[in-house]
Amino acid sequence: MAEAHTGKRAERRWPDAGIHRIPYWIYTDAEIYAREQARIFKGPSWNYVGLTAEVPVPGSFRRSFIGDIPVVLTRDGDGGLNVFVNKCAHRGVQFCQKQRGTANEFICPYHQWTYDLTGKLIGVPFRRGLKRQGGMPAAFDLDDHHLQRLRVAERNGVVFASFADELPPLEEYLGESMLEYFDRLFDGRKLKILGYQRQRIPSNWKLMFENIKDPYHASLLHVFLITFGLFRADNPSAVRLDETGRHSALISAKGEQKATSDTAEMGRFKADMKLNDAKLLTPVKEFPGNTTVVMQTIWPNIIFQQQTNTLATRHIVPRGPGAFDLHWTYFGYQDDDEEMTRIRLRQANLMGPAGYVSIDDSEVMEFSQDGIAAFPDNEGVLEMGGYDTDDVDHIVTESAIRGFYKYYREAMDL
Amino acid sequence: MAEAHTGKRAERRWPDAGIHRIPYWIYTDAEIYAREQARIFKGPSWNYVGLTAEVPVPGSFRRSFIGDIPVVLTRDGDGGLNVFVNKCAHRGVQFCQKQRGTANEFICPYHQWTYDLTGKLIGVPFRRGLKRQGGMPAAFDLDDHHLQRLRVAERNGVVFASFADELPPLEEYLGESMLEYFDRLFDGRKLKILGYQRQRIPSNWKLMFENIKDPYHASLLHVFLITFGLFRADNPSAVRLDETGRHSALISAKGEQKATSDTAEMGRFKADMKLNDAKLLTPVKEFPGNTTVVMQTIWPNIIFQQQTNTLATRHIVPRGPGAFDLHWTYFGYQDDDEEMTRIRLRQANLMGPAGYVSIDDSEVMEFSQDGIAAFPDNEGVLEMGGYDTDDVDHIVTESAIRGFYKYYREAMDL
Amino acid sequence: MAEAHTGKRAERRWPDAGIHRIPYWIYTDAEIYAREQARIFKGPSWNYVGLTAEVPVPGSFRRSFIGDIPVVLTRDGDGGLNVFVNKCAHRGVQFCQKQRGTANEFICPYHQWTYDLTGKLIGVPFRRGLKRQGGMPAAFDLDDHHLQRLRVAERNGVVFASFADELPPLEEYLGESMLEYFDRLFDGRKLKILGYQRQRIPSNWKLMFENIKDPYHASLLHVFLITFGLFRADNPSAVRLDETGRHSALISAKGEQKATSDTAEMGRFKADMKLNDAKLLTPVKEFPGNTTVVMQTIWPNIIFQQQTNTLATRHIVPRGPGAFDLHWTYFGYQDDDEEMTRIRLRQANLMGPAGYVSIDDSEVMEFSQDGIAAFPDNEGVLEMGGYDTDDVDHIVTESAIRGFYKYYREAMDL
Amino acid sequence: MSRHSATKTDTALDRMDRLELRLQLEELYAEYAHCLDDGAIEHWPDFFADACSYMLIPRENYDEGLPLATIRCESKGYLKDRVAAVQDTALYAPLTLRHLITGVRVTEIAADHVKAEANFAVLRTQVDEITKVFLAGRYIDTIVFEDGQLRFKEKLAIHDSLLIPNSLVIPV
């Protein structure tokens, strides 16, 4: 663990080369981190907060985070979805400590200020004092002290929220092509939650996005993907970005486990590796077309995963410049039969903190942070596939990462 | 645990509204923290360091802290009390590592510079060199290298110290009304130490003062206090501040465990809760008058507790912006009989890290820090009981907290 | 553990008195730390990285650090020594995770960029794309993306490296007198690695240098050294510095365990202490002359230790302002017989994290950091033996520490 | 056996008896840990004799003979009151504990009781936090056979950890 050398504040200027050069101080500088929270997560973005299946009935709630900012997602008595900060309007208590549950109202434990399921302040004990003594001043108005409520957008079971007053509707924010991939996974069927996995990864949160927006590494790092043909450079593949560059999707179709002229460059391909129990990977075709993998990243905090039949959201929660939490929510559809659920659960062995594929990624992200920390003034190189951010029909490119940083620079004014 | 967003240093300006609005950056900003150590704890304040009963005989010493600054309290050969920094004048070693003990002198382990019990440097090995070689230069004078000695004030067994050269005598510093409450608990009888408890609480140290200066929460948060009538809004109560606002006392008289028209607003009141062993709370009247609770807070680092018969000092030791240690010293009086001691020990179950009352407080302070950290630019609201810092004869008020911040702003020049 | 009060940045000015006063902010300030990494460890200095015995054959490598900057030391196919950063030129991955080993090349796990044993980039998978799609732009040249290679200097089995382009040859850098002591220990015989010890010491890295450059403490702190006469003020001793003051050597000859007029000032001398098993200390004369101890410190990161027959390098790896790692590599010579090796191993009981002598030092360094942290604006006193940095033939002096800070101020421009 | 603790008075003790007894005590400690970690905390008092005491005390107080405890339970009623606090009255953040009890040693076997000691470490997991060491220390216990079960007559838990990480709700 190298200590970040973040002393020289004067030099926080993006390299002249542009988005195919990434300055390493963005991964370690505490001021950059604070600015990200303020400008990105509290800024004009739609942030993932959860799934409606997690708040199925009136009174259901779950804790969540936008950036590292604690929020609560609720379903109110009218069935409406609400997101508000998990911070009492009185003196700041994080009142909701339970991961998930149901409630009629939220009572802050400190002085029992009481909020309804929409975050409205509805009760302040001793507001009028006691025996004509004390209490709130006449000017005190409950309406001035509601929890900070966020804008909420929901589509097909996925809930987003924003601190910003002004921002385009979710659909416009996603853009046409991203919406298409979104709707492929979230097609309107009710979702069924299969469970959670959580990791604390000792690297900057942006390295997670780089990782998922980087199809180049998949054919090289992941023995499992390469060997069993799950995601490989020689499969039919594509990279798609929205117009701003901030969102993207990596798309691929499963191939075979066979050596080709192309596997020559994939050093970790194992032609003769066999699973002892092949059930682990047995695929079922469930989506239209040949595509079996879509990894979609939506700015600024969520990844939507389809890898064969294992489906999940991966929610990124930054924890300072050098760490982030990754919350995985695995799901299927309400109409899945038992066998389908079992298949999803089995394939989940590929993903998460112990996943045959994901282990590689989370470890390599740690290696990245460890490599970067001592070199704030050095730069990463993003030239695979050229310098642009265009859509392409292959995966030998870093264009989606370049797209991410194109938008990041705008959002951060860097 | 949200990471504090402390990037935007330019905005460190107190809200225009004044002391009924508390900006959240005071709880998380590292520069504010350093300034507090320099201006408050090293400034013109009388800081608690211990009890004379802890240094009963010549040669007795104990480690202590003023802010987070390590000091030592000693009793010298003349019976005098001394406080000096726990930092060798040579090259900074924290020479006293033992919590408590007796010594004839302090020998720094590194080069055995030797200090007497008043902190005077009395020996420097090889000062004259050896065999006419080396040693200290002629100009070296022991008198230039004593330990930094603090001013000391003692009253009825309680020892305070100050880094400042100029400050009023302790009695004047406390002010008339605070002195009265102080003398109620420390009435000149010799104290008997019953033992220690220590906690590391993951919140800013000021939240501890807010908590103890806040009678409003007691009727709402603490089932034990409300239910058994130990401290409740409908008991005869008062809040007293000194003239500056920095010190305060919360005063109350025990009531009954009964529902009244007033318990209606105390959601956590449990009319039918009974102790399985009532001995835990059995009170003995020992102080004049009806008052059974006095919680006194003396700027800038100490709480004096009387809750029925459990008596303690709570010494606040900041550990960075996001944590503080709380050192509890429980005591009785030398003339307590065995039964009285047993009663104090039993009632101690209410207090400390496992205390039926104090658990609630230390947990809620953690919730506060967790809620606040992501919102440096938000503000807490302190309007209960109005906007002023007056004494009142009820506890439905946050006036003592406002008083604290009135003085804090002056001390910090904020 | 006191939190450092590092708020007041304006006052970072060295005391007017000069090098016999050390301002305590140099041990706790994060900006000073970052500056040290940039100006000292990445600056014009020869940094220890390892021993050639650790990379005995072509393909041998070991991880190492310069400051806290991760590097790799290799022996290439031509037998040449190479040092390069442990940070992939692509996107920063710390590719070498194994402490020691052998390899034909280094393959970064992320995208399998491949480097030869000299750090040259020799392969980029999919550089030409796949099926005419993707790949690196035409302008991409492997030669622009080699690992950052450091200058390397080796002498008698010890390897140094530097980030600087311009600096004097190692021998000149060491200076005549230091080279002599260096060559005494590293006399050209092949070394034999006996093993490693590692500690994380919770103090600033400079306190390690102060400790080893400080012969004054040895006669006072270390019961073992004093009592058994291993290093004592009344033994024939000397302190030598190079011309710049940055390097130094403490030299001494073993004496007897006897009380003399001089042991009077050594409070911890134990005239009657006896080892239960004297084999622990049984010395063998192996170097010319009477000298039995040479502790040599070479700027900026290494200590060479001869204490009787236990020989080691102590490599200092800073880990932020408040901690450093100390990596001990014990060695003998290839021509040692079994008995000689056994003697070295036994005497190693004096050193390392559990060493009879070294325990004292590492503990006292922790005490120093704990004492210093709360007093950034205070100063340490370095007047033993006067104010200068001259060579002397005794050990009642702090001149070598003054020499260190004389050069430190230049290097840091403080 | 000088290296055994001085308080041991088992000269008449058949070695195998001590081993067998230890096996039964280990079961007691394992069930006890399970009750605190995953079981129903309301069964905690069942591990104690009718006349019993439980004291959780900081090592500094214990070593210096200071009587103040972190938790002082002088009767079974106190134990039940502690359970009520854990279940109903105390406010605290959700947490999971994991007790590691090791090194059970029988230190005395008398006609009507046995004494035993053991080491404990408690790991705590809180929401959105990694698992951390919470507390370490040792038990010094007197155990009796009552109502067909081994039960604690006196349980003394001495915690090394002087600084408790925030609050301690669930007994050790």
Next chain:
Amino acid sequence: MSRHSATKTDTALDRMDRLELRLQLEELYAEYAHCLDDGAIEHWPDFFADACSYMLIPRENYDEGLPLATIRCESKGYLKDRVAAVQDTALYAPLTLRHLITGVRVTEIAADHVKAEANFAVLRTQVDEITKVFLAGRYIDTIVFEDGQLRFKEKLAIHDSLLIPNSLVIPV
């Protein structure tokens, strides 16, 4: 014995049988820990019956009845595939684990199997890092006697630690 876990059905059980069995199970757990910490990971599947399952599952999923596991092995083949990942296919930084398994409790003895539970803590040491708590939790296991050995038929490892410090390569 009310304080014992509710699922226990050992009314017919002779106490000494349970103790003896526990001794044998403790040996099983000790060998198991050794295999994961210092042994040859390829022997890990040998600790399981031919028809077996292994599930490492976060406490929140277990408590809420959510089926998702951190590692799900439905057969011995899965175990072998996990071994292959540890040995050949997964990329991960060098590490040393240390399993502390305590409080083994026999919770059911049936004709053809026994059930047992235990607490675990895993400490992890990485290069250039101090040793840290990695994971804590408990086992709920079904053990059978097969091929002359006690073997796990069903092994359920429930981890308290919801946030895993980066990745978990080697099973628990």
Next chain:
Amino acid sequence: MSRHSATKTDTALDRMDRLELRLQLEELYAEYAHCLDDGAIEHWPDFFADACSYMLIPRENYDEGLPLATIRCESKGYLKDRVAAVQDTALYAPLTLRHLITGVRVTEIAADHVKAEANFAVLRTQVDEITKVFLAGRYIDTIVFEDGQLRFKEKLAIHDSLLIPNSLVIPV
């Protein structure tokens, strides 16, 4: 039993013998831990045979066959010298240790000695600090029966923790 460690040579061993022996060894380890944590450190050498060795060695040295130890005691005299350092000569800050020794395994039973292994974790508490993991590792021991007691003839403590948090004064 292939999953057992390869060095085991207990084919002639009656299973119950091994279990009984383990019980006695567990007592030895428990007393040993107690001695280091709370007992009188001057009794530490009593846990060893007259002719004995004690080595605390970093895992990296052990694994690579490098002979350097963290503590090397080649005789009982060395043990006593270590005690003297702990009690009289070494300078160190006040601390409390807590040894958790788990998973004791008998790996060899011979006519005149037995071999055993176990895992250890040591937690350390310092003044004004919370309790932290200090060290983890394993023992590989040879035990003999001497003067009526089981005693260590060779004790090898291999610490996983390569980076020791500052200094190690008290043996493991």
